[in-house]
């Protein structure tokens with residue numbers, strides 16, 4: 001999909017200017033052995049370096065589909081993508097077009113959660129926006145409310161995919177699903193599958209995941225010291241997927 | 247209703263009649279039970295046989311007393327489900343993964359009773375029972 005650069009950014013995107021960049025730190029503290037709980041002490045966020053992301057690389061989207069059993073129905077209008085690649089071009093052709101992964105921004109002011117009549121969509125203490133599929137009635141208000149097109153309805157009955165991940169349930173027909181920052185991995189002290197893949201052999205090391213509330217985390221350091229942007233910052237939703245080099 | 251209220255005598259008569267028929271009926275059922283025809287009461291088409299036979303659990307003891315579990319497992323699981331999804335509270339020693347260590351097949355354990363009593367929790371339409 002191709003889009004205009006200024007449309008994607010929105011006008012007056014918030015930018016943080018800074019100086020040098022400290023080397024990366026460890027990301028997530030190891031969880032206690034028996035019990036883990038989401039805490040407001042953390043604020044999970046993602047940073048994507050658009051200059052490193054290659055146009056034809058699909059490491060993140062593939063890893064996401066595999067990890068979360070995200071279904072394809074063989075119908076472009078119904079297929080579900082928790083993360084997708086957008087091609088962004090500059091209308092004045094002053095900059096080369098860039099490829100960027102787009103996913104749920106885990107907004108700090110999530111309109112999807114505000115409109116949900118059943119409180120199925122909610123924001124967890126650590127900032128991850130989730131859909132409680134046990135509660136979702138499939139009304140799709142949230143799909144209309146999300147300006148980032150991050151959400152999809154499960155239009156058909158799906159079955160467990162061959163070679164799928166048994167740790168992630170499939171979703172029943174008629175509920176809404178979207179990226180959840182691989183919450184099951186985050187709670188185990190791991191990074192989301194896309195970030196792991198991007199930093200693996202196939203990827204281009206364009207993604208960083210971490211805790212914004214920890215000033216020493218790699219993501220906090222970069223955001224503090226380098227210019228980063230969010231998509232459509234003008235909407236005031238405070239997205240937590242940040243982009244560098246957009 | 248108005249006609250009944252305005253004729254208390256008629257209403258009492260009606261009640262007496264209902265009572266009498268209940269008494270007669272229950273006598274008949276008891277009689278047939280004692281003479282060995284109890285099975286007929288179960289000939290309804292929805293009946294799936296019983297008592298349910300549960301696969302013997304592997305471990306030493308359940309995480310809660312068995313009789314408590316029989317009554318409360320549904321509320322317990324639902325409560326934990328809510329906590330897990332909404333608060334990220336994951337207690338490994340009380341997770342479904344832990345259940346599956348002893349009750350190794352949901353078909354031979356959970357489903358046995360659920361089919362018997364005719365309830366259909368749809369957990370495993372989406373969740374994969376841990377093996």
Ligand code: SF4
Nearest residue numbers: 104105107110112146
């Ligand atoms: S990106 Fe969309 S789905 Fe995600 S939190 Fe924001 S409004 Fe909700």
Ligand code: SF4
Nearest residue numbers: 116136137139140142
């Ligand atoms: S579709 Fe589900 S999650 Fe979305 S608003 Fe309706 S009930 Fe909430």
